[in-house]
Each structure stands twice: as C-alpha cells, then as structure tokens.
Amino acid sequence: xxxxxxxxxxxxxxxxxxxxxxxxxxxxxxxxxxxxxxxxxxxxxxxxxxxxxxxxxxxxxxxxxxxxxxxxxxxxxxxxxxxxxxxxxxxxxxxxxxxxxxxxxxxxxxxxxxxxxxxxxxxxxxxxxxxxxxxxxxxxxxxxxxxxxxxxxxxxxxxxxxxxxxxxxxxxxxxxxxxxxxxxxxxxxxxxxx
Numbered sequence: 012x013x014x015x016x017x018x019x020x021x022x023x024x025x026x027x028x029x030x031x032x033x034x035x036x037x038x039x040x041x042x043x044x045x046x047x048x049x050x051x052x053x054x055x056x057x058x059x060x061x062x063x064x065x066x067x068x069x070x071x072x073x074x075x076x077x078x079x080x081x082x083x084x085x086x087x088x089x090x091x092x093x094x095x096x097x098x099x100x101x102x103x104x105x106x107x108x109x110x111x112x113x114x115x116x117x118x119x120x121x122x123x124x125x126x127x128x129x130x131x132x133x134x135x136x137x138x139x140x141x142x143x144x145x146x147x148x149x150x151x152x153x154x155x156x157x158x159x160x161x162x163x164x165x166x167x168x169x170x171x172x173x174x175x176x177x178x179x180x181x182x183x184x185x186x187x188x189x190x191x192x193x194x195x196x197x198x199x200x201x202x203x204x205x
Contacts, residue, residue, distance in 0.1 A: 046099050047113045050182060051143035051195050056163050058170065058200060061137040066102070066111040067123075068130050075108030075179065076150040082110035083185070085126060092124050100195070103179040105153070139197040140164055140172060141180070147189035153179055156196045170200040 048061050067089055069082045083101075090097055095116060102111040111132070116123065125131065142160040146152045157177060164172045180195035 045096065045115070048100075050100075050193060051141040053143045053145045053193065056140065056142045056160060059139060059141055061139060061197075063136050064134050065114045065116060066132040066134060067114055067125075068109050068111045068132060069128055070107060070109040070130075072107050074150075075103050075105045075110070076153070078108050078110075082108060085129060086110060086112045089124075089126060089129055092126075100180045100182045102197075103181065105177065105179065138200055138202065140167075140170065140200050141195050141197050143193065143195050145190070145193055147192060148179075148181055148194060153194070153196065156194070160196050160198060164198060164200070169203055171203055173199040173201075 047064060048059070051057055051059065067086060069085045071078050071082060075082070082103075087097075089095075090112065093116075095114060098113045098115060100113075102113075103109065104111075114131075123131070140160060140163070142156050142163070144152065144156040161172075161174070164170065176199045178197045180197055182193040182195075183191070
C-alpha cells in the first residue's frame with residue numbers, strides 16, 4: 012500500500028467517524044430538550060427579547076470556567092429529583108461562576124425539593140444583544156465572542172449596554188464534540204429614545 016493510499020483511507024475513516032458523531036450527538040439528553048428561546052445563528056449578532064422565566068442556579072466563588080462541571084451536576088440532580096424536564100439553553104455568569112437552568116414548573120416553589128447551595132430565581136422579560144458562536148465551551152472561545160459583541164455594541168448609538176451582566180449561553184450537552192457545540196454571549200441592553 013502506498014503512502015498516499017494510506018493517507019486517503021485514514022481521511023475516509025475520519026470523515027465517516029465525524030459523520031457518525033454528528034448523526035448521534037444531537038440525541039444526547041441535553042440536546043433533545045425544549046428550547047426556551049431561539050438560537051442566534053453562528054457568526055451573527057442580533058438584539059433579541061428573552062421571555063420571563065423561572066430559573067434554578069448553582070454557584071461557586073471561583074471563575075465559571077474553573078468549576079469543572081461542578082455547577083452542572085447539582086442542577087441536573089435537582090431536575091431528576093423533582094422529575095422536571097431539561098430545557099435549553101443553560102445560562103451562566105462568569106465572575107463569580109453561576110449556572111442557571113430554566114424550569115418548566117408552574118406550581119408553587121414550595122413543591123420543589125431544593126438541595127443546599129441551589130437557589131430559585133424569577134426573571135422578567137429581557138432585551139439582550141446576542142452573538143452566536145460554535146466551538147468548545149472554553150474561556151478563550153467565550154472571551155473571543157464577547158470581544159466581538161462588545162466591539163459591535165460600541166458602534167450602536169441606539170442601545171445602552173450593561174457590561175456588568177454578561178452571560179454565557181450554552182446549547183449543547185457536555186457529550187457533544189467541541190466542534191459541533193453552539194453557544195452565545197448575551198449583554199443586556201436598553202433601547203434609547205430616538
């Protein structure tokens with residue numbers, strides 16, 4: 012077998028492997044959930060209105076990206092214990108780290124079994140500037156998208172941004188291959204009178 016043939020066979024195997032992953036990955040539990048609001052397309056920036064929601068959160072004193080999935084597990088156990096469906100996206104605050112799950116629960120909060128360290132929140136409808144991105148859920152990728160969004164916002168005279176409330180929005184499960192993962196960065200904005 013020639014060296015070129017060997018390379019071509021390896022490339023064919025890689026393409027087949029990637030195809031199989033892309034076909035199976037969307038069926039992981041987190042990726043088969045109901046979306047609370049639509050995704051922002053990869054590479055696009057938009058102003059969008061997020062619906063009012065009930066959230067449950069876990070937090071750490073450290074940076075979000077240093078938590079090694081420690082924020083996800085207690086929230087996922089909370090959903091299982093309360094027999095609640097998983098929804099997307101998962102929202103996060105970076106400093107200090109905090110992760111939020113949207114809840115589909117219309118009953119009183121007193122019905123929910125809430126473990127130590129978890130908190131319930133009600134949020135009103137929000138207007139945000141959003142940038143859509145693809146790639147691993149890393150601090151480097153998050154900061155690159157955030158930088159592009161901040162640069163765009165600086166050129167928008169009709170919106171005032173609250174840069175202290177930046178959130179990461181993650182759409183896929185930890186099992187999704189990094190090159191298929193979708194995420195967004197959100198900055199709350201207020202439309203100014205014209």
